Amino acid sequence: MLIVVALGGNALQPKESRGYPEEQWAAVRKAARALAEIVREGFEIVITHGNGPQVGYLLEAMESMPLKKPRQTLDLAVAMTQGWLGFLIAHSLEEELARLGVAKRAAVIPTRVLVSLDDPEFLNPSKPVGGYYGREEAEVLSKTLGWIFKEDPRGDYRRVVPSPRPLKILETPILKSLLEENIVPIAAGGGGIPVASVEGTLKPVEAVIDKDLASSLLAVELDADMLAILTDVPGVALNYHTPKRLWLRRVKARELKKYYERGEFPPGSMGPKVLAAIEFVEKTGRKASIGLLEEALKVVKGDSGTLIEA
Numbered sequence: 001m002l003i004v005v006a007l008g009g010n011a012l013q014p015k016e017s018r019g020y021p022e023e024q025w026a027a028v029r030k031a032a033r034a035l036a037e038i039v040r041e042g043f044e045i046v047i048t049h050g051n052g053p054q055v056g057y058l059l060e061a062m063e064s065m066p067l068k069k070p071r072q073t074l075d076l077a078v079a080m081t082q083g084w085l086g087f088l089i090a091h092s093l094e095e096e097l098a099r100l101g102v103a104k105r106a107a108v109i110p111t112r113v114l115v116s117l118d119d120p121e122f123l124n125p126s127k128p129v130g131g132y133y134g135r136e137e138a139e140v141l142s143k144t145l146g147w148i149f150k151e152d153p154r155g156d157y158r159r160v161v162p163s164p165r166p167l168k169i170l171e172t173p174i175l176k177s178l179l180e181e182n183i184v185p186i187a188a189g190g191g192g193i194p195v196a197s198v199e200g201t202l203k204p205v206e207a208v209i210d211k212d213l214a215s216s217l218l219a220v221e222l223d224a225d226m227l228a229i230l231t232d233v234p235g236v237a238l239n240y241h242t243p244k245r246l247w248l249r250r251v252k253a254r255e256l257k258k259y260y261e262r263g264e265f266p267p268g269s270m271g272p273k274v275l276a277a278i279e280f281v282e283k284t285g286r287k288a289s290i291g292l293l294e295e296a297l298k299v300v301k302g303d304s305g306t307l308i309e310a
């Protein structure tokens with residue numbers, strides 16, 4: 001049984017941590033322990049992960065020294081986070097597997113994902129990235145670099161980039177051969193590096209793909225038996241921000257879609273996870289689950305979290 005397991009960026013770097021290397025190792029160690037238990041049970045897994053805090057760190061670092069060194073593009077920043085987090089996860093997972101007596105290696109695959117320049121997001125970018133700016137600074141950057149800014153609820157300005165739909169994962173055949181070799185692939189980090197076809201050749205684009213939607217597509221392409229989205233809450237809730245909060249234990253994709261359309265799940269957090277789960281279940285007829293990283297094994301068995309069925 002093959003499971004695509006998506007790790008949340010926040011589960012890898014808890015909200016209260018500042019991002020020191022020791023904090024990252026500790027968080028990833030915990031994640032690896034949970035994943036190693038799944039592997040010990042005999043499940044095959046492919047690991048994907050978010051990169052929000054890490055790509056934010058790189059962009060802010062580059063923005064804070066604009067005249068000293070050349071600025072790197074967003075696709076390169078995403079590639080850096082795939083290596084960064086991939087290394088943390090692969091190293092920690094191999095150690096935890098060895099501790100459990102499981103002889104299995106992990107491999108990190110920098111992953112490109114095809115998007116279309118016709119995606120409506122390219123006309124109206126929605127995804128905030130990088131640091132916060134005052135109005136004047138934002139105007140200068142938008143004149144000099146062509147960046148698009150949006151005012152955020154706090155009154156500051158942030159760069160926004162398109163978040164197009166993932167259409168195809170270019171490395172899927174490589175991931176399949178790794179699985180045949182009994183290796184745990186770590187792929188599609190940060191939603192993957194977006195590339196688009198421009199006059200017949202593939203070019204990287206300045207955009208960010210949602211990691212949950214990319215994971216869902218990957219699960220379909222790999223013909224996985226399940227998509228498991230692990231995060232920092234025990235599942236999907238209705239009325240999340242009210243005293244009448246209700247955690248869903250089992251739900252049909254069709255029903256969940258109704259709640260989604262009613263606006264129960266905000267974009268940028270639970271929204272894309274719910275959409276990713278619905279899409280996987282609708283396309284394959286198989287199950288998806290959303291739950292706590294710490295309870296990973298229970299979540300994939302359907303004993304914890306929210307199980308989404310056809």
Ligand code: ADP
Binds near residue numbers: 010236238239265
């Ligand atoms: P990740 O880093 O794992 O992708 P996100 O922060 O993007 O995590 O999404 C998980 C967050 O979604 C939770 O921490 C929770 O605060 C928030 N959330 C918003 N609405 C809901 C909901 N209806 N049910 C559960 N969690 C929700």
Ligand code: MG
Binds near residue numbers: 008050268269
């Ligand atoms: Mg997220």
